[in-house]
Amino acid sequence: MRSALTIAAKDLRQRVRDRSIYVIALAAPLGLAAIFGFVFNPISDADFTATFAVANIDQGPLASPLVDGVLGGLAEDGNVNLVHAASAEEATRLVEGDGERADQDVDAAVIIPAEFSARVQTGRPAELRVVQNANSSLASTLALAIVEGYARELDYVQGAVTTLTAFDPARLADAAAIAGLAASTPSPASVRDVSASTKQLDNTTFYGAGLATFFLFFTVQFGVNSLLAERHFGTLNRLLAAPVPRWSIILGKAITSFGLGLVSMLILIVATSFILGADWGNPAGVALLVVAATASAIGVMAMVSALARTSEQGEVFSSIAAVGLGIIGGTFFPINQAGGVLASLRFVTPHAWFLQGLGDLAGGSIGDILPAVAALLAFTAASSGIALALLRRRLNP
Amino acid sequence: MLECRDLRKSFGELAAVDGVSFHIAAGETYGLLGPNGAGKTTSISMAVGLMQRDGGQVLVDGEPLDPGTTRLKAKIGLVPQDLALYPDLTARENLRFFGRLYDMPRARLSRRVDEVLEIIGLSDRANDRADTFSGGMKRRLNIGIGLLHAPRLLVLDEPTVGVDPQSRNAILESIEQLGSEGLAVLYTTHYMEEAERLCDRIGIIDRGQIKAEGTRRELAQILSQHDRVRLSATGPLHEGAEALRRIAGVQQVDVTDGAIDVLVEQAGNSLMAILSALEQSGVSITGVEIDEPNLEAVFLHLTGRSLRD
Ligand SMILES: Nc1ncnc2c1ncn2[C@@H]1O[C@H](COP(=O)(O)OP(=O)(O)OP(=O)(O)O)[C@@H](O)[C@H]1O
Numbered sequence: 151m152r153s154a155l156t157i158a159a160k161d162l163r164q165r166v167r168d169r170s171i172y173v174i175a176l177a178a179p180l181g182l183a184a185i186f187g188f189v190f191n192p193i194s195d196a197d198f199t200a201t202f203a204v205a206n207i208d209q210g211p212l213a214s215p216l217v218d219g220v221l222g223g224l225a226e227d228g229n230v231n232l233v234h235a236a237s238a239e240e241a242t243r244l245v246e247g248d249g250e251r252a253d254q255d256v257d258a259a260v261i262i263p264a265e266f267s268a269r270v271q272t273g274r275p276a277e278l279r280v281v282q283n284a285n286s287s288l289a290s291t292l293a294l295a296i297v298e299g300y301a302r303e304l305d306y307v308q309g310a311v312t313t314l315t316a317f318d319p320a321r322l323a324d325a326a327a328i329a330g331l332a333a334s335t336p337s338p339a340s341v342r343d344v345s346a347s348t349k350q351l352d353n354t355t356f357y358g359a360g361l362a363t364f365f366l367f368f369t370v371q372f373g374v375n376s377l378l379a380e381r382h383f384g385t386l387n388r389l390l391a392a393p394v395p396r397w398s399i400i401l402g403k404a405i406t407s408f409g410l411g412l413v414s415m416l417i418l419i420v421a422t423s424f425i426l427g428a429d430w431g432n433p434a435g436v437a438l439l440v441v442a443a444t445a446s447a448i449g450v451m452a453m454v455s456a457l458a459r460t461s462e463q464g465e466v467f468s469s470i471a472a473v474g475l476g477i478i479g480g481t482f483f484p485i486n487q488a489g490g491v492l493a494s495l496r497f498v499t500p501h502a503w504f505l506q507g508l509g510d511l512a513g514g515s516i517g518d519i520l521p522a523v524a525a526l527l528a529f530t531a532a533s534s535g536i537a538l539a540l541l542r543r544r545l546n547p
Numbered sequence: 548m549l550e551c552r553d554l555r556k557s558f559g560e561l562a563a564v565d566g567v568s569f570h571i572a573a574g575e576t577y578g579l580l581g582p583n584g585a586g587k588t589t590s591i592s593m594a595v596g597l598m599q600r601d602g603g604q605v606l607v608d609g610e611p612l613d614p615g616t617t618r619l620k621a622k623i624g625l626v627p628q629d630l631a632l633y634p635d636l637t638a639r640e641n642l643r644f645f646g647r648l649y650d651m652p653r654a655r656l657s658r659r660v661d662e663v664l665e666i667i668g669l670s671d672r673a674n675d676r677a678d679t680f681s682g683g684m685k686r687r688l689n690i691g692i693g694l695l696h697a698p699r700l701l702v703l704d705e706p707t708v709g710v711d712p713q714s715r716n717a718i719l720e721s722i723e724q725l726g727s728e729g730l731a732v733l734y735t736t737h738y739m740e741e742a743e744r745l746c747d748r749i750g751i752i753d754r755g756q757i758k759a760e761g762t763r764r765e766l767a768q769i770l771s772q773h774d775r776v777r778l779s780a781t782g783p784l785h786e787g788a789e790a791l792r793r794i795a796g797v798q799q800v801d802v803t804d805g806a807i808d809v810l811v812e813q814a815g816n817s818l819m820a821i822l823s824a825l826e827q828s829g830v831s832i833t834g835v836e837i838d839e840p841n842l843e844a845v846f847l848h849l850t851g852r853s854l855r856d
């Protein structure tokens with residue numbers, strides 16, 4: 151243990167001397183978080199509300215799930231104000247801002263044209279229209295996402311209609327009934343996702359946390375790859391010939407990586423909170439998540455690094471892994487809103503679990519983050535197990 | 548102090564070390580002399596417990612040393628062939644770090660660091676980063692790290708490669724000094740002069756095997772019945788050498804720049820034949836020297852190879 155600490159102290163001294171770590175661990179994530187937070191969040195969105203105009207011309211069975219179910223549900227939660235318009239023209243006018251109700255700033259209009267339900271139920275092309283207000287990009291994007299999500303559900307239903315018709319034309323009437331039923335059952339999952347994430351992590355916190363996680367993997371890489379550097383400089387031979395157990399060399403590197411990761415996360419959390427106004431949530435919960443995320447980052451990067459033969463290779467492998475996992479994990483943009491495969495694929499990364507855990511913490515209590523913490527620890531166990539198996543050979547030439 | 552028995556190590560098909568045995572007593576300097584790729588570094592890596600063995604045994608003070616055992620390793624100091632130091636740390640920081648790994652108490656470590664800096668002549672550069680040092684200074688720091696914890700066995704792997712003659716002499720002097728202070732030294736080299744000057748006993752190693760072992764005098768005895776004839780000459784030396792190889796009693800012919808070295812059983816009996824053979828080949832002789840065989844000749848005799856790269 152003493153020798154592990156001696157090795158870690160030496161490593162930290164080397165890292166402090168190497169300026170690149172300040173850029174990777176602190177300057178880059180803080181700078182980018184500030185830029186992202188500013189672009190997406192000019193004022194504060196702590197109490198985000200959007201105002202949508204709805205023109206339900208159709209009044210059919212497939213219109214009400216959207217109007218009353220999805221949009222009505224958001225209105226009940228207090229996130230959306232709904233303004234009902236009698237015609238498409240009125241809804242459009244409201245968005246353009248010269249409507250009679252000047253007290254309302256309408257972000258987007260949702261127009262359900264006449265015959266919409268009938269066309270969908272008989273398998274003919276139908277359309278839903280969204281009119282976006284150019285001045286409120288976030289809220290109008292939300293409207294588009296909601297409507298697109300709903301339309302996707304209908305597509306699926308419409309597909310079912312068409313198939314049924316092809317097999318048995320006589321059951322056309324039944325098909326319409328099935329379609330109506332299917333469309334009016336649960337509100338689309340993607341719409342629920344959007345509302346959930348806007349409710350849970352505000353933009354500044356999301357980008358602060360995302361970038362901190364993204365760069366965490368680069369930061370711990372400095373500790374992990376220092377084993378390859380020892381080999382490069384020949385000093386690994388001295389460590390192997392010294393009267394220290396081999397595990398203490400590994401432990402030393404783990405302590406270094408942990409120290410670097412925790413310190414950079416701590417500084418980023420404090421800085422984003424005070425400078426950018428991010429709200430990370432319950433400190434104990436955040437601490438638990440940060441420790442678990444740092445451990446998983448070390449495990450994953452150690453595994454990647456153990457595959458490399460030289461320190462140059464190690465740096466290349468690490469960068470590829472850190473960037474790839476960071477993007478898949480949704481640290482740059484809320485990938486869960488993309489829906490589909492991408493939204494589920496992100497859970498193969500520790501990044502997504504960390505962000506998920508922060509979201510759960512914001513939306514609930516510390517008990518809610520346990521699944522995320524467990525997932526992060528599972529990543530740690532699996533990846534460090536593989537890393538140790540690979541390093542065993544490396545340390546016993 | 549150190550005993551290696553039948554060390555073996557293969558890399559794939561290649562038997563890099565193929566049954567190497569030797570022992571070193573306290574206060575003795577033992578040299579492993581061999582050309583590039585002979586297996587010197589691989590042998591000592593196993594001897595200091597850095598590399599896993601495929602076979603064989605290492606005993607330090609009679610106790611078995613394995614890569615996993617840590618206690619015995621404190622008795623050994625290693626100076627690796629390739630520089631092994633942290634370029635971004637100062638000379639003093641490099642020394643202190645390795646001193647801590649050897650569990651040296653703080654006060655003693657500080658004193659010892661200053662002592663070693665003095666020995667390797669880097670006291671005035673102690674607080675400069677190693678990457679600002681010249682090649683020779685880095686070599687000296689590399690040696691200093693191995694000396695730091697005052698080991699009882701010092702293992703040096705070609706420590707003078709790439710060092711200017713002056714620093715080289717200083718290094719050899721300090722190793723001689725350490726040897727006379729009772730330290731056991733294992734020294735590998737492919738420089739004949741270094742082995743002759745430093746080592747009490749020498750093992751000649753080639754292709755992973757020790758071909759002969761003994762004091763300089765004992766090794767020379769291998770060829771004691773022989774004479775070395777050195778002919779300074781000009782002309783078609785290689786053709787001349789070819790002709791000499793056909794003469795009875797000639798054991799070995801080696802052509803160097805402007806000279807032919809011939810190993811013969813009896814110089815007196817063969818000299819006339821040698822001179823006339825060379826004359827017939829068109830070689831003109833400018834000087835003849837008859838000498839005892841040196842280590843170089845012994846090496847060539849044993850391995851059929853020259854030590855020079
Ligand atoms: N890690 C390795 N993998 C594969 N082959 C190796 C390895 N290390 C050494 N060898 C081979 O083993 C043989 C002995 O190498 P070694 O380094 O012991 O020679 P050496 O006597 O120290 O040579 P030199 O004077 O050039 O340092 C060489 O043929 C070398 O190519």
Ligand SMILES: [Mg+2]
Pocket residue numbers: 587588589628704
């Ligand atoms: Mg060597």
